[in-house]
Amino acid sequence: MAHEVHILGRLLPVGSFEINSDKLYGDFVLLKDKGTINSKKLSVRTTSLETGIQLRDEHLHKYLNANKHPRIFIKDVIIKNFKGSGNLTINGVSKKLSFQVTSDKTHYLAKFTLIPSQFKLQPASFMGVSVEDNIELTIKVLKQEILPK
Amino acid sequence: MKKLTVLLFISIFSSSAWAYPHFVGFGYTSCATCHYNPFGNGPLNDYGRALSATAVSAKWFYYDKESEENIANNSGFFGTKPQQTWFRPSFDYRGMVMKRSLGQDSEDTEMINMQADANLVLKFGEGNKFFVSGTIGYAPEPQSLANSTEEVDKYRSREHYMGYRPIPSLxxxxxxxDKVFGIRIAEHSAYSRSINNLSQNDQSHGLQLHYANPTVEIGAGYFVGNMVQDADIRQKGFSTKIDYIVSHKSSLGVSYLNSQSEFLKNYAAAIHYMGTVGKGSSVLLEMGQNVKTAVLDSTDETKTVYGLGQNYIRASRGFYLLNSIEYMKEQTGEYRLRFGPGIQIFPLQRWEARFEIYNTRNFSDESSTKDTWDLLMQIHTWF
Known part of the structure; x- marks a missing residue:
C-alpha cells in the first residue's frame, strides 16, 4: 500500500482545487531506541498527481515540468515527538522543511504551506483565473507501513 | 384555465441560463469562478466556458486524440478562441417540449421557446477590473395569448450592470x-425561488457587494425594484447571503431578504448547503420561510415554508443523473410535494439536453389530489 499526497490550491479571484495522489512511495523505519521515525526518501510520480479534471491535470503536469522532473520527493525525513523535518524537492529545487505531525487511526499526517515560486515554478494562470502562490500540502503516511528496525 | 395551466407549467419547468450550482461537485463552491456575476446566472466567463467544454461536456463527438487544450480554446464565441480580452458576446437559447398529465384524459404536448438571450460583456482596465454586462432576452408570446388582445413585451433586459473588483476578494x-439569496439553481421557478420572488423576471436595480476569502463568501445587496415596473409595485429593500466554506468541497450558508412596496412587505430567511459527493457529483439543500404581509392590513399575512433537495450524480463525463424533491407548506395547512428523476446530458460543448419526469401532489387536511406526472424535454445551446 502506498501513502498519499493532498495539495490544496487557491484560485484567484475565488475558489480552490485539490490535487491528490495515492502513489507516494517510500520506506519508513521506527528507531525504537531513539523514539524517532526515519525515511531516507519518499517520492511521488509527478504525473500521478490528479485534480479531477483532465485539462487541469495536463496543465499541472506541464506546470511542474513533469517531463524534466518526473518525481517529487522528500528526503532525509526525521520525525520525533510529532515534529518533523526533511528536504523537499519540486521542479528540481530542494528546500529544507520543518513540520508538525498529527495522527489519526490509520495515518500520520504532516501538513505544511509551500510557496511554489520558491521552487522556481512560474505563476499559474488559465483563462483569467490564476493560482495563488501559496499552497497547502498534506502527506499521509500509513501507520501500518512503518516498520520497526 | 388553459392559459393559467400553460403559464404555470412554463413557470415550473423553465430554466434560466447558465446557473448550475451543482458543479460544486467539481470543487467550485463559488459561482464567481465561472460567472461574471459572482452569485451565478448570466454569461459564463472565459474560464467557465473552458470548464464547461472540458470538464462538464462529453467528448463523444471528438476524435480520441483531440486535445483538451484545443477543446478549451474553441470554447469562445461560436467556437473561436478570443483574440482580445475586452469584448465577449454570447447567445443563449432554451426550448422545451412538455407532455402534461401523462396517462390522463387531459394529457397534451406543447413546445415552448423559453429563452433566447443575447449578451455582451465589455471588460476594461488592468486585469479587467471593470466590466459591464447587458442581456436582452426575447420573451416569446405564450400560445395561450395568441388570440388575446393583451400586449406582451417581446424583449426585455434580463440584466444590465457594471462591476468593479478592486482586489480579487472584493x-x-x-x-x-438578480437579488442575492439562497442557492441560485437553474430551475428559476422552483419553490425556493418563486416563493421568494427570485424568478426569471424578478431582477431588481440596485447595488451589490461580493466578498470572498478561503473560508467565507459574503454577498449583500440593496435594491430599489425594477425601474421598468410601475413605481408602486417595486419591491425595495436589501438581502444578504453568507456562506461558510466548510471545505473546498462544501459550503453552508444563510440568507436573509427584507423588502417592501407600497402594497406588500416581503421577508424571507433560509439556510442552505452545497456539497460534493464523489467525483463531480453533488447535493444541494435549502430550507426557508417566506412571509408576505399587506401594508394596509397587517393581519393579511401569508407564511410559507419550503424545502429543496437536489442531487446530481455524474455517471460519466457529460452525463448526469439528477433527482429533485421540493416541498412547500402554507399556513392554511395545505402543502405541495414535487419530486422527480431526470437525465442531464452535455453531448458536446455548448449543448445541453435534459429529460425529467415530475410527480406533483397537493395535500390539505381534508384531501389530497391524484398524482400528476409530467414529462419535460429541454434543449439548451449557447454560443
Missing part, C-alpha cells in the same frame, strides 16, 4: 441584477 456591482 467586488462592487451596480445595475439590474
Amino acid at each position: 467586488g462592487i456591482y451596480a445595475g439590474l441584477m
Whole structure:
C-alpha cells in the first residue's frame, strides 16, 4: 500500500482545487531506541498527481515540468515527538522543511504551506483565473507501513 | 384555465441560463469562478466556458486524440478562441417540449421557446477590473395569448450592470441584477425561488457587494425594484447571503431578504448547503420561510415554508443523473410535494439536453389530489 499526497490550491479571484495522489512511495523505519521515525526518501510520480479534471491535470503536469522532473520527493525525513523535518524537492529545487505531525487511526499526517515560486515554478494562470502562490500540502503516511528496525 | 395551466407549467419547468450550482461537485463552491456575476446566472466567463467544454461536456463527438487544450480554446464565441480580452458576446437559447398529465384524459404536448438571450460583456482596465454586462432576452408570446388582445413585451433586459473588483476578494456591482439569496439553481421557478420572488423576471436595480476569502463568501445587496415596473409595485429593500466554506468541497450558508412596496412587505430567511459527493457529483439543500404581509392590513399575512433537495450524480463525463424533491407548506395547512428523476446530458460543448419526469401532489387536511406526472424535454445551446 502506498501513502498519499493532498495539495490544496487557491484560485484567484475565488475558489480552490485539490490535487491528490495515492502513489507516494517510500520506506519508513521506527528507531525504537531513539523514539524517532526515519525515511531516507519518499517520492511521488509527478504525473500521478490528479485534480479531477483532465485539462487541469495536463496543465499541472506541464506546470511542474513533469517531463524534466518526473518525481517529487522528500528526503532525509526525521520525525520525533510529532515534529518533523526533511528536504523537499519540486521542479528540481530542494528546500529544507520543518513540520508538525498529527495522527489519526490509520495515518500520520504532516501538513505544511509551500510557496511554489520558491521552487522556481512560474505563476499559474488559465483563462483569467490564476493560482495563488501559496499552497497547502498534506502527506499521509500509513501507520501500518512503518516498520520497526 | 388553459392559459393559467400553460403559464404555470412554463413557470415550473423553465430554466434560466447558465446557473448550475451543482458543479460544486467539481470543487467550485463559488459561482464567481465561472460567472461574471459572482452569485451565478448570466454569461459564463472565459474560464467557465473552458470548464464547461472540458470538464462538464462529453467528448463523444471528438476524435480520441483531440486535445483538451484545443477543446478549451474553441470554447469562445461560436467556437473561436478570443483574440482580445475586452469584448465577449454570447447567445443563449432554451426550448422545451412538455407532455402534461401523462396517462390522463387531459394529457397534451406543447413546445415552448423559453429563452433566447443575447449578451455582451465589455471588460476594461488592468486585469479587467471593470466590466459591464447587458442581456436582452426575447420573451416569446405564450400560445395561450395568441388570440388575446393583451400586449406582451417581446424583449426585455434580463440584466444590465457594471462591476468593479478592486482586489480579487472584493467586488462592487451596480445595475439590474438578480437579488442575492439562497442557492441560485437553474430551475428559476422552483419553490425556493418563486416563493421568494427570485424568478426569471424578478431582477431588481440596485447595488451589490461580493466578498470572498478561503473560508467565507459574503454577498449583500440593496435594491430599489425594477425601474421598468410601475413605481408602486417595486419591491425595495436589501438581502444578504453568507456562506461558510466548510471545505473546498462544501459550503453552508444563510440568507436573509427584507423588502417592501407600497402594497406588500416581503421577508424571507433560509439556510442552505452545497456539497460534493464523489467525483463531480453533488447535493444541494435549502430550507426557508417566506412571509408576505399587506401594508394596509397587517393581519393579511401569508407564511410559507419550503424545502429543496437536489442531487446530481455524474455517471460519466457529460452525463448526469439528477433527482429533485421540493416541498412547500402554507399556513392554511395545505402543502405541495414535487419530486422527480431526470437525465442531464452535455453531448458536446455548448449543448445541453435534459429529460425529467415530475410527480406533483397537493395535500390539505381534508384531501389530497391524484398524482400528476409530467414529462419535460429541454434543449439548451449557447454560443
